[in-house]
Amino acid sequence: MSGYEIYGALGSPYSLKVRAALRAKRLTHTWTGMTMQDRERVMPNVKAQVIPVIRTPDGNWTNDSTPFLLGLEREGRALVPSDPKLRFVCLLIEDMADEWFMKAMFHYRWAYAEDAEWCANWLMFDSLPNAGRASVENAAANIRERQISRMALVGCTPETAPIIEASWKRTCRSLEEMATGPVRFLFGDRISLADIALYGQLKVMSVDPTPMAWLRADVPYLYRWLDLADDASGLEGDWLEPDAAMASGPVKALLAQAGDTYLPFLKANAGALLAGNETFEVMLEGQPYAQGVFKYQVKCLETLRAGWNALDADDRQVIRALIGEGAGILD
Structure with a gap:
């Protein structure tokens, strides 16, 4: 086998995320929209029964998109900026897309x-x-x-629907500014892992009736941007200089949202698990939110804290100013 094999589904945001990432990296791969028959053959190779499932050229199998893609950073084109500040910001936004933004897709x-x-x-x-x-x-x-x-x-209930929809639209409006701005992606004219994670969630929503109608009416250029992100294999471009990227309106807006929404969400979940509770409640963007605890999201918080603590003090100071009070959750 000379390339990667992706077994996923067109309705799966993480499947589309992995496919877009391998396209952007220009790595040899095949795509299989997994049928019920394929599942019988493919799913026994992984512990967690979720897609996409990827078979690597050495014959190993995996299905956790973020560790898999980070493990490929030295293959093909990099998807994460090398500057330490931008690297952390990219991975924070990517994590927020995977773990918080996805709630809107499910809702x-x-x-x-x-x-x-x-x-x-x-x-x-x-x-x-x-x-x-x-x-x-x-x-x-x-x-x-x-x-x-x-x-x-x-966490998708009638009670949480207002915060989920409002938060999603807030993110989309920030991304509309990016789509109509001076560069094509969050960190320059080069697509990043953060862009691709957001794309994966939005791409499947762009054909679901209710979010599709809102996207086309309210953020039409973001809607069109999804086709750009779907296959960036032929797009050449560079990262912005770190200071310019950190001064970008969309990046600043997404970091502020991480500070008042995503990081408090992760903190509340981790605190509930530590206390032995099965559910948690937290105020996000001025609205109540509640759901059951998730162990995997404790791992997300731990990973973000490790990345935060690996930054030097000056870099943390720059990012802290943009995240706001929520940055204290990372200390």
């Missing part, structure tokens, strides 16, 4: 009846090729019921 997909029907049918159409419409729609009814039953587990 919109299953909270609205039109979206739930559309998405379930679409997912099953991809998974059951040649099965026929009746079989696809019967399977879709089952997956729709299952996913709706899981909404509260990940």
Whole structure:
């Protein structure tokens, strides 16, 4: 085998994230939209039953997108700026996209009846090729019921819907400024891992009825930007100078959102787990938010703190000023 094999789904933001990253890095790879039959062969190779699943050229299997992609930084084009400040900021935004921004994707997909029907049918159409419409729609009814039953587990409830939607739109408006700004991506004319993580979530939402309509009406250039990020293999460009990148409006806005939303969310989750609680509540952007605890997100906070503490004092000072009070969570 001479390249990477990606087994994913067009409805999976993390699958599209990995595919876009390998395209941007110009690494040889294949893409397989995984069917039910493929699952029987592929999923036993990984412990966590989530996609995408990647087989590496040496025959190993993995399915955690961030560690996998960071492990490829020396292959092909780098997706993370080498400057320590920008590297930390890139990884913070990428983590926020994966762990917080994704809640909007899950919420919109299953909270609205039109979206739930559309998405379930679409997912099953991809998974059951040649099965026929009746079989696809019967399977879709089952997956729709299952996913709706899981909404509260990940914090997507009628009570949290206002904060999830408002926070998502806040991020999208920051990214619209980027899409219409002097450079194509967050850190210059070169795509980063942060851009790609945001792209993965937004790309699947760009075909789901409710978020698609809002994106096209309110942030039309971000909507178009998604096609740019989908395949950046032919785009040449450089990172901005660190000071210019840190002064960028979209980067400053996303760091402020990390400070008042994502980092408090991670802190509340970690505190609840430490106390032995099964759920937690926290005020985010002036609104109440509650969900069940997640061990994986404790690991996210620990990783961010390690990266923060590895920075020198001057770099921390620059970033702290942009994150605000929430930066204290990283100390």
